[in-house]
Amino acid sequence: FRNPWRHAPPDCMDLADSVLQGERLALARLITQVENQTTAGRRALDRLFPHTGKAHLVGVTGSPGAGKSSLVNKLALAFRHPATGEQPRRVAIVAVDPSSPFTGGAVLGDRVRMRDLAGDPGIFIRSMASRGALGGLSASTAAVVQVLDAAGFDLVLIETVGAGQSEVDIARLAHTTIVVEAPGMGDDIQAIKAGILEIADILVVNKADKTGVEHTERALRAMLELARPEKMPYTGSQHSPQHEELDENEWWMPPVLRVIATEGAGIREVAQAIRDHGEFLRHTGLWVQRDRERLESELQTLIRSVLMYRWRRGVSEDLYQDVLTRLVERSLSPYQAVDELVGMPVE
Numbered sequence: 001f002r003n004p005w006r007h008a009p010p011d012c013m014d015l016a017d018s019v020l021q022g023e024r025l026a027l028a029r030l031i032t033q034v035e036n037q038t039t040a041g042r043r044a045l046d047r048l049f050p051h052t053g054k055a056h057l058v059g060v061t062g063s064p065g066a067g068k069s070s071l072v073n074k075l076a077l078a079f080r081h082p083a084t085g086e087q088p089r090r091v092a093i094v095a096v097d098p099s100s101p102f103t104g105g106a107v108l109g110d111r112v113r114m115r116d117l118a119g120d121p122g123i124f125i126r127s128m129a130s131r132g133a134l135g136g137l138s139a140s141t142a143a144v145v146q147v148l149d150a151a152g153f154d155l156v157l158i159e160t161v162g163a164g165q166s167e168v169d170i171a172r173l174a175h176t177t178i179v180v181e182a183p184g185m186g187d188d189i190q191a192i193k194a195g196i197l198e199i200a201d202i203l204v205v206n207k208a209d210k211t212g213v214e215h216t217e218r219a220l221r222a223m224l225e226l227a228r229p230e231k232m233p234y235t236g237s238q239h240s241p242q243h244e245e246l247d248e249n250e251w252w253m254p255p256v257l258r259v260i261a262t263e264g265a266g267i268r269e270v271a272q273a274i275r276d277h278g279e280f281l282r283h284t285g286l287w288v289q290r291d292r293e294r295l296e297s298e299l300q301t302l303i304r305s306v307l308m309y310r311w312r313r314g315v316s317e318d319l320y321q322d323v324l325t326r327l328v329e330r331s332l333s334p335y336q337a338v339d340e341l342v343g344m345p346v347e
Helices: 012-020 024-035 039-051 068-080 141-150 188-194 213-227 267-284 286-314 317-328 334-342
Strands: 056-062 091-097 123-129 155-159 176-181 202-205 256-258
Touching (some): 024 123, 056 068, 068 176, 068 267, 123 141, 141 155, 176 267, 202 267
Parallel strands (some): 056 155, 091 155
């Protein structure tokens, strides 16, 4: 069991300072250190953390083939070239690709599919491998997002693997979660089983030129009506808001928006919905609450990782293998194995 923070040359403090000054090469190098979970990368994160908390984090999830990459591509362009009177935003994209369970490799092909964004100094794209992590994200996604936040990006678009029913971790990371559906993919019932609708702040029906788009839209709207709480503001992400005093007009009902991402149709409406949801979160105080819950989730994840590492170092390999052997032989139950290895009963 390896140390989650491996040793690396301690030059990342200089990289952190360069990131704060807006140097893109330093940003790319530091993200690599953070992804590899090096000690120097952790120190750089400590240096950058006070400069975080300003970016609007937007998660984009949905089934494989629904058109998440195309949507993210067009959204980035829309925020970089907004309508008259609006300020362009600096946009970072984190695209998580699945890793092969056999080779451990990943295609990391999102930058190939986002050629429209090449050369824009206000856009930064980073592809990441999931490295076996479940939930649609990599284990280092939250840390990489922190680096991009500190680097001064106004908007961070996080595209998940597309794992389907296990892909709800994005709701713990993002301020705004977009769920992308497409007609003819049989996702209506799957969305209910996966809890995908419960995490949606914005629902996008992509490929709206395909047959069956009306049925998909009606089904999603009906499900939203069934899922809507009666006496508390609907935030879409099930974060248990404690704002019962809000007027009904201040409840957030996730909009269902049709788009044809490859053609750019409906993209402006999705971009506006993202802005509106951000304003809603700030107005109601839910922005601060989601930040707190996101950081609490990250804290618990790190605590589990560190405690597991320290425990594994304190247990001899012979004892561990002996307990595992007796477990396989069925002479020891899993709970008894834990009692023996940890030294305290499982309640």
